[in-house]
Structure formats: structure tokens, C-alpha cells
Amino acid sequence: MDAFEPSLIAFVCNWCTYTAADLAGTSRLYYPPNVRLIRVMCTGMVDPQYVIKAFLEGADGVLVSGCHPGDCHYINGNYKARRRIRLLKEILPRFGFDERRLRLTWIGASDGIEFSHIITELVEELKGLGPVQTQNSMVI
Ligand code: FES
Known part of the structure; x- marks a missing residue:
């Protein structure tokens, strides 16, 4: 049997994490x-x-990552993201998804090492959680 390889979607800010x-x-x-x-x-x-x-x-995990608080190029976009992610973590279980599959991080433009560490850590965590069990038929 092949080892589980999770798929991770990362929404990354152009100015910092990308x-x-x-x-x-x-x-x-x-x-x-x-x-x-x-x-x-x-x-x-x-x-x-x-x-x-x-x-x-089909994503097994989602990462949203951008500029550190205070560094957003659009003043307060990352604060809005933080509020949305907090709410999403509350409602994800209603869709049948473990909230640990969603993560928000701040990774600055010069933090290539940090990016590498976070992706590695998150993929390992998702391997531990296993594949998403799609037991719902909700459509947005
Ligand atoms: S510009 Fe990077 S989070 Fe807003």
C-alpha cells in the first residue's frame, strides 16, 4: 500500500510568503x-x-500565509484574514473537516527557511491526520 501523501493548498501573499x-x-x-x-x-x-x-x-490541508502583523501592504488585510480564519476554524467541523487542517501563518519575505520548516511541519501533521474523510454532500 502506498504511503499517504497529503495535498496542501497554500494561499500566499505576494509580498511576503510568496x-x-x-x-x-x-x-x-x-x-x-x-x-x-x-x-x-x-x-x-x-x-x-x-x-x-x-x-x-480534495485538499487535505489549507495554509493561509502572509505578512506579519503591522507589515501588510494593504494596512490591515492580514488582520481581516486572522478574523476569518478564526471563524473558519469554528465552522469547518460542521463541514466534516478537522480544524487542525487549516493554518494561518506569517512568513516574511526573507524567511525562506521559515517557509521550508512550516511546509515540512504541516505536511507531517497532515500525514498524521490521514486523508480527509468526505462524508458530507454540502455544496456551496
Ligand atoms: S499584503 Fe501581505 S498580508 Fe496583506
């Missing part, structure tokens, strides 16, 4: 290939529906 991912790549740092990056201009534009849709379409 740049950190790029730095990790150009620095030849290792991180698992399980992650698919979706570059957004700011975490504040990540609609909660995007997260739920990612899970409903």
Missing part, C-alpha cells in the same frame, strides 16, 4: 512537493469560500 517561497527555492532549501501555492495580493482577499472549496475539492 517571496519567502521563492527564496526557499532559489536557496535550494528542501520542502515537500505536496504543496500547491496560490499567490494572492494579500491574505485579506482570501474569501472563506476559497478555503471551504479547496477542502470540498
